[in-house]
Amino acid sequence: MEEALAQPELAGPPCPPLSGDLGADVVILGGGYTGMWSAFFLTERAPGIDVVLLERDVCGGGPSGRNGGFCNAFWEEAATLVRAVGEEGARRTCEVAERSLDEIEAWCKGEGVDAWFTRAGHLGVATSPAQDGAWRETVGAAARLGSDWFTELSADEVAERCRSPRFRAGVLAPRAATVHPARLARGLRRVLLERGVRIFEGSPVRRFRPGPAPTAETPGGSVRARRAILGLNAWMSRWRRFHRSVLPRGSYIVMTEPAPERLAEIGWTGGEGIYDFRTALHYLRTTPDGRIAFGAASSRAGLGTGLGPRLEYDEASVARLVRDLHRMFPALRDVALECAWGGPIDVTGLHLPFFGTLPGGAAHYGLGFTGGGVAPCHLAGRILSGLALDVADEHTTLPLVGIQPRRFPPEPLLSLGALAVHEAILRKDEAEDEGRRPGVLVDLLARMPRRLGYEIGP
Numbered sequence: 001m002e003e004a005l006a007q008p009e010l011a012g013p014p015c016p017p018l019s020g021d022l023g024a025d026v027v028i029l030g031g032g033y034t035g036m037w038s039a040f041f042l043t044e045r046a047p048g049i050d051v052v053l054l055e056r057d058v059c060g061g062g063p064s065g066r067n068g069g070f071c072n073a074f075w076e077e078a079a080t081l082v083r084a085v086g087e088e089g090a091r092r093t094c095e096v097a098e099r100s101l102d103e104i105e106a107w108c109k110g111e112g113v114d115a116w117f118t119r120a121g122h123l124g125v126a127t128s129p130a131q132d133g134a135w136r137e138t139v140g141a142a143a144r145l146g147s148d149w150f151t152e153l154s155a156d157e158v159a160e161r162c163r164s165p166r167f168r169a170g171v172l173a174p175r176a177a178t179v180h181p182a183r184l185a186r187g188l189r190r191v192l193l194e195r196g197v198r199i200f201e202g203s204p205v206r207r208f209r210p211g212p213a214p215t216a217e218t219p220g221g222s223v224r225a226r227r228a229i230l231g232l233n234a235w236m237s238r239w240r241r242f243h244r245s246v247l248p249r250g251s252y253i254v255m256t257e258p259a260p261e262r263l264a265e266i267g268w269t270g271g272e273g274i275y276d277f278r279t280a281l282h283y284l285r286t287t288p289d290g291r292i293a294f295g296a297a298s299s300r301a302g303l304g305t306g307l308g309p310r311l312e313y314d315e316a317s318v319a320r321l322v323r324d325l326h327r328m329f330p331a332l333r334d335v336a337l338e339c340a341w342g343g344p345i346d347v348t349g350l351h352l353p354f355f356g357t358l359p360g361g362a363a364h365y366g367l368g369f370t371g372g373g374v375a376p377c378h379l380a381g382r383i384l385s386g387l388a389l390d391v392a393d394e395h396t397t398l399p400l401v402g403i404q405p406r407r408f409p410p411e412p413l414l415s416l417g418a419l420a421v422h423e424a425i426l427r428k429d430e431a432e433d434e435g436r437r438p439g440v441l442v443d444l445l446a447r448m449p450r451r452l453g454y455e456i457g458p
Contacts (some may be wrong), residue, residue: 001060001061001065001066001182003180003182003183004060004065004180004182004183004185004186005058005182005186007186010113010114010183010186010187010190011059011186011187011189011190012189012190012193012194013193015059015189015193015199015200015201016200016201016202017200017201017202017203017218017219017220018054018200018203018218018220018221018222018223019220019221020220020221021221021222021223021224022052022198022221022222022223022224023050023223023224023225024050024051024052024198024223024224024225024226025046025049025050025051025225025226025227026039026042026049026050026051026052026225026226026227026228026229026388027051027052027053027054027214027216027223027224027225027227027228027229028051028052028053028054028228028229028231029054029205029208029216029228029229029230029231029232030053030054030055030062030230030231030232030233030235031053031054031055031057031058031059031060031061031189031199031201032059032060032062032063032064032065032185032231032233032377033064033184033185033188033231033373033374033377033378033380033381034231034233034366034367034369034373034377034380034381034384035053035055035229035231036053036059036064036185036188036189036192036381037188037377037378037380037381037382038229038231038380038381038384038385038388039051039053039192039197039381039385040188040191040192040195040381041381041382041385041386042385042388042389043192043195043196043197044385045385045386045389045391046389048196050196050198051196051197051198052197052198052199052200052223052225053192053197053198053199053200054200054203054205054216054218054223055199055200055201055202055203056202056203056204056205057201057202058201058202059185059186059188059189059199059201060181060182060185060186060188060189062233062235062343063233063234063343063344063345063373064181064182064184064185064373064377065181065182065185065186066181066182066253066341066342066343067181067251067371067373067374068181068253068273068283068284068285068293068295069116069178069179069180069181069273069285069293069374070122070176070178070273070275070283070285070372070374071101071104071117071176071177071178071179071374071375072101072122072173072176072177072372072374072375073094073097073098073100073101073149073176073375074093074094074097074098074376075094075098075138075142075147075149075150075173076138076173076372077138077351077352078090078094078138078141078142078145078147079137079138079140079141080350080351080352080455081093081094081141081352082141082145083455084350084352084399084403085399085400085403086399087144087145089398089399090141090145091145091146092394092398092399093398093399093400094142094145094147096379096394096395096398097375097376097379098149098175100375100376100378100379101175101176101177101375103378104117104177104179104184104375104378105117105119105177108184108187111187111191113183113184113187113188113190113191114183114187115179115180115183115184115187116178116179116180116183116287116288117177117178117179117184118177118178118179118271119175119176119177120177120178120270120271120272120273121172121173121174121175121176121270121272121273122172122173122176122272122273122274122275123153123158123161123162123170123171123172123173123272123273123274123275124170124171124172124173124274124275124276124277125158125164125167125168125169125170125274125275125276125277126167126168126169126170126276126277127164127166127167127168127276127277127278127282127328127433128166128168128432128433128435129168129432129435130432131168131276131277131278131432132168132169133169134277135150135152135170135171135277138150139152139171149173149175150171150172150173151171151172151173151174152169152170152171152172153169153170153171153172154169155167155168155169158170159267160267161267161268161270161272162266162267162268162272162274163266163267163268164266164328164329165330166327166328166433172272176273178271178273178285179374180287181374184374200218203218203219203220204218204219205217205218206218206219208228208230208363210228210358210359210360210362210363211360211362212360212361212362213225213226213362214226214227214228214360214362214363216228226362227362227363227364227388227389228362228363228364228388229363229364229365229366229384229385229388230358230363230364230365230366230367231365231366231367231380231384232367233246233345233346233367233368233369233373234246234248234344234345234346236346236365236367237346241358242367243414244407244408244409244410244414245348245349245354245368245405245407245408246346246347246348246367246368246405247346247347247348247349247408247414247418248311248344248345248346248347249297249298249311249344249345249347249418249422250297250298250311250314250317250342250343250344250345251295251296251297251298251342251343251344251345251371252295252296252298252313252314252317252318252321252340252341252342253293253294253295253321253340253341253342254293254294254295254318254321254322254325254337254339254340255291255292255293255294255337255338255339255340256291256292256294256332256335256336256337256338257291257335257336257337257338258287258289258290258291259290259291259292259332259335260289260290261290262290262331262332262335263286263290263292265331266329266331266332268286271285271286272285273285278296278429278432278433279425279428279429279446280296280297280298280422280425280426280429281296281297282294282295282296282324282328283295283296284325284328291338292325292329292332292335294321294324294325294328295321296317296320296321296324297345297371298314298316298317298320298342298422298426311342311343311344312342312343312344313340313341313342314342317342318340318342320426321340322337324433325337327433345369345370345371346367346368346369346370347368347370347371348368348370348405348406349405349406349407349408349453349454349455350368350403350405350406350454350455351370351455352368352370352400352403352455353366353367353368353369353370353373353376353380353400354366354367354368354400354403354404354405355380355383355384355387355400355401355402355403356401356402357387364384364387364388365384366380366383366384368405379395382395383395383396383398383400383401387401406453406454406455420445421445421446421448421449424441424442424443424444424445424446425446427439427442427446428442428443428446
């Protein structure tokens with residue numbers, strides 16, 4: 001975000017806070033990918049439509065501007081989708097979602113948005129014996145659905161792309177991409193302004209009434225509209241309706257100084273995004289100037305409301321990341337780390353997003369991207385814009401629309417259980433990273449969500 005904000009031409013003119021009472025055709029809550037793609041497709045589907053977007057920070061200031069920039073389809077969730085919506089629904093969802101990558105790439109070129117869109121693929125690697133073959137259920141499910149999205153690689157083939165003493169065999173998704181997440185978000189903002197969308201930053205919504213004429217109130221005014229779109233992701237866990245459907249969880253990233261010559265030494269020059277198969281997976285990618293961004297989910301889970309400073313930055317989680325980076329690439333221990341950041345993501349019990357409409361029929365929502373929303377949020381924009389305009393098409397009829405999320409237990413079991421299970425998952429991952437067997441209690445707690453029917457894992 002610092003890099004993108006230093007180039008104001010990416011984003012267009014300032015958008016001051018809302019002041020006064022407005023009317024609109026559609027009001028959108030949230031200036032991340034979900035809200036902004038929804039606004040974009042509203043202007044595509046209904047030229048001249050009056051759209052107002054409200055954002056408490058700046059557009060892209062949440063997960064959309066600080067994620068790892070991994071841009072993929074839903075094939076990584078093929079097995080989960082089959083269990084949730086059946087083979088035909090899974091195939092249709094993945095095929096439509098895959099098109100989002102082509103469309104984002106074409107959009108960046110057409111709109112002149114330099115978001116560093118790079119089709120170098122995603123490389124999933126086992127980093128311990130416990131992870132060997134962890135991809136086979138997903139690869140098999142995708143193949144049965146007719147996709148060639150994945151290619152399995154031997155340890156030697158993995159080493160040809162990136163060498164690490166921890167890397168074993170793996171799997172490549174060659175058509176997947178990486179982006180600069182904040183550049184994409186800020187570029188979207190500029191395009192929306194050019195299309196006449198009224199954006200108000202620094203405008204937190206203090207009260208929202210869905211009703212037949214949705215109304216959003218901010219400290220400086222209000223917007224009354226015919227329809228509303230809610231793209232608040234983890235922050236929607238504060239709403240009673242969604243409190244047991246979404247669990248905020250911290251995710252953090254550390255970034256090195258530029259060191260392109262050191263990347264060359266380990267052979268990581270192709271630009272692939274890399275991830276492992278821990279339950280709390282590591283995700284890492286390079287930048288054009290030779291940095292490594294190295295991220296992972298942490299044991300920090302939402303307690304009570306689930307949000308606040310404790311999920312924005314956690315010293316212990318960052319220290320774990322530094323240790324894990326150096327464990328994966330011991331030859332890079334002398335490469336300086338320049339910054340670290342984090343924040344909440346919206347985890348769901350099915351590891352899938354869900355879409356629907358609030359009572360009254362005028363307010364539509366999409367959330368639950370579980371840390372993988374760069375391309376799926378583009379699809380979400382198509383879905384939510386269609387719902388807002390009463391369009392029935394291949395997007396609004398996908399099985400993710402109307403799917404019932406797997407509910408988490410009620411409080412206090414939700415908060416206490418999340419804390420215990422997430423810590424157990426990290427301890428199990430760490431034991432396996434070190435070649436040890438996790439303790440019996442740790443192993444039992446770490447496996448409990450899957451035994452109860454929740455989808456967890458990379």
